[in-house]
Amino acid sequence: MNDMARQDTPALVLDKVTKEYSQWQRSGETKDIIRNLLRPEKRVVTALDQVSLVINSGEFVAYAGANGAGKSTTIKILSGILTPTKGGVTVLGLNPLKDRIPLMHRVGVLFGQRTELWWDHPVITSFQWKKDVWNIPDQVYEKNLQMVTELLDLPDILKTFARELSLGQRMRADIAMLLLHGPELIFLDEPTLGLDVLAKQQMIGFLKKLNKEYGTTVVVTSHDMDDLEEMAQRVVFINKGKIAFDGDFDSLRSVMGGFYRILVTTQPGVPALSLPEMKLLHSENDVHEYEFDRTKVPIHEVLGNLSNYSQILDLEIKKAPIEDVVASLYLSWKEN
Numbered sequence: 001m002n003d004m005a006r007q008d009t010p011a012l013v014l015d016k017v018t019k020e021y022s023q024w025q026r027s028g029e030t031k032d033i034i035r036n037l038l039r040p041e042k043r044v045v046t047a048l049d050q051v052s053l054v055i056n057s058g059e060f061v062a063y064a065g066a067n068g069a070g071k072s073t074t075i076k077i078l079s080g081i082l083t084p085t086k087g088g089v090t091v092l093g094l095n096p097l098k099d100r101i102p103l104m105h106r107v108g109v110l111f112g113q114r115t116e117l118w119w120d121h122p123v124i125t126s127f128q129w130k131k132d133v134w135n136i137p138d139q140v141y142e143k144n145l146q147m148v149t150e151l152l153d154l155p156d157i158l159k160t161f162a163r164e165l166s167l168g169q170r171m172r173a174d175i176a177m178l179l180l181h182g183p184e185l186i187f188l189d190e191p192t193l194g195l196d197v198l199a200k201q202q203m204i205g206f207l208k209k210l211n212k213e214y215g216t217t218v219v220v221t222s223h224d225m226d227d228l229e230e231m232a233q234r235v236v237f238i239n240k241g242k243i244a245f246d247g248d249f250d251s252l253r254s255v256m257g258g259f260y261r262i263l264v265t266t267q268p269g270v271p272a273l274s275l276p277e278m279k280l281l282h283s284e285n286d287v288h289e290y291e292f293d294r295t296k297v298p299i300h301e302v303l304g305n306l307s308n309y310s311q312i313l314d315l316e317i318k319k320a321p322i323e324d325v326v327a328s329l330y331l332s333w334k335e336n
């Protein structure tokens with residue numbers, strides 16, 4: 001396929017995909033052992049319920065949702081590990097089940113806590129093993145190895161045994177290995193889980209660069225909404241197997257109202273002011289944090305009200321933290 005045709009083909013399409021699992025039910029009580037053996041009970045769980053989704057080539061998409069929402073199931077279906085119960089799936093224009101081998105050469109999948117590195121060998125040995133087994137041409141391998149070594153700062157890591165790497169170093173080595181065959185589309189499950197602040201920043205910076213400069217389509221799942229907001233342009237939320245939101249982060253914020261935070265620093269000893277249309281969240285020393293909904297009170301009105309108070313020394317307005325927005329969303333979904 002030429003490059004033009006590739007760009008026109010969506011990176012992935014889910015068309016009314018449903019996935020049901022059968023789960024064996026056992027009470028765990030001794031008195032039920034015989035009954036469990038003779039009349040085992042099964043429960044059908046609908047992990048994905050008529051999910052339709054299109055992700056275009058070159059996008060960076062956050063795929064989010066609470067525990068058990070259906071994220072891993074989606075990624076397993078997209079990578080051909082699972083068959084959907086109903087519905088159609090294409091990845092880079094191919095069928096993940098029938099075309100698994102050709103797809104493997106164009107896609108990369110990384111499940112956060114799993115590693116493909118050989119534990120008792122230096123990292124470079126695993127890389128060379130992948131090159132041989134995957135039949136990666138010398139030129140492609142050398143080019144990608146150079147790219148990941150530079151961008152992920154790997155020189156020392158390459159010579160180190162995988163078992164001796166820190167979590168952050170191992171994650172970098174895993175992502176590097178994933179990219180050696182030059183995938184056009186990558187699925188990453190929790191790539192920042194457990195990383196310290198610096199390692200996390202490095203990982204986020206690298207993924208953004210990979211998407212922007214190399215055009216790789218990236219689909220990331222994570223429970224850390226701040227990380228997702230920093231990385232992705234689009235967020236798709238799945239809730240109980242259904243797409244509950246698909247858009248950018250600002251639109252996600254506005255789903256729960258246009259909540260903003262304002263930090264008001266007053267002169268020492270001045271108690272928190274009671275301000276119209278603003279909810280006091282907390283006060284510490286002379287800094288008081290309020291929340292307001294800008295769809296109800298425009299920002300200029302808030303500032304106008306505050307300008308009447310000579311006790312105010314400083315002001316800072318910021319968007320409500322995305323984690324809080326999502327917590328309210330989860331709560332509203334739970335109640336429905």
Ligand SMILES: Nc1ncnc2c1ncn2[C@@H]1O[C@H](COP(=O)(O)OP(=O)(O)OP(=O)(O)O)[C@@H](O)[C@H]1O
Nearest residue numbers: 021022023045047066067068069070071072073074
């Ligand atoms: N192999 C399986 N057999 C039976 N049920 C399963 C299986 N895998 C997942 N499920 C069920 O499908 C639903 C979706 O699970 P899935 O692992 O896709 O969620 P998730 O969004 O990835 O969750 P998490 O964030 O906790 O990893 C859950 O109710 C889960 O119990």
